[in-house]
Amino acid sequence: MKKRTPKQIAALVCVILIILSYIVLFVVSLIDSTKAGNLFRGCLVVTVFLPILCWIFIGLYGQLSHKHTIADLDILQTGENEKYVRAREEMEREMAQKLEEESENSKESEV
Numbered sequence: 727m728k729k730r731t732p733k734q735i736a737a738l739v740c741v742i743l744i745i746l747s748y749i750v751l752f753v754v755s756l757i758d759s760t761k762a763g764n765l766f767r768g769c770l771v772v773t774v775f776l777p778i779l780c781w782i783f784i785g786l787y788g789q790l791s792h793k794h795t796i797a798d799l800d801i802l803q804t805g806e807n808e809k810y811v812r813a814r815e816e817m818e819r820e821m822a823q824k825l826e827e828e829s830e831n832s833k834e835s836e837v
Contacts, residue, residue, distance in 0.1 A: 733784050733795060740780040747772045 730738075747769045755762035788795030 732787050736780050736783050736787075740776050743776055744773055 751762065751765045751769045754765050784795050787793075
């Protein structure tokens with residue numbers, strides 16, 4: 727079995743807690759309908775705020791471990807963008823080498 731990372735564990739716990747809140751809501755609404763309205767509101771709050779708390783936890787984990795996580799705010803500026811930056815740097819190096827070779831060849835032909 728593959729070792730789970732803290733990010734995966736946090737996401738899994740978040741999903742399990744949301745599912746459990748709706749199971750509890752369902753069971754309580756079958757048994758006692760007077761508390762079902764309050765529990766439904768509570769489930770909606772859990773559905774909204776638990777993923778936000780999970781996102782905050784994953785972001786803090788990334789900050790403390792100095793790793794890039796999905797909770798980082800620059801998520802759209804990394805990944806594919808890094809490939810393009812590396813490719814551009816490589817192309818610039820190649821162009822600089824060609825220019826140096828051409829300038830050396832022109833100097834040699836002048837002499």
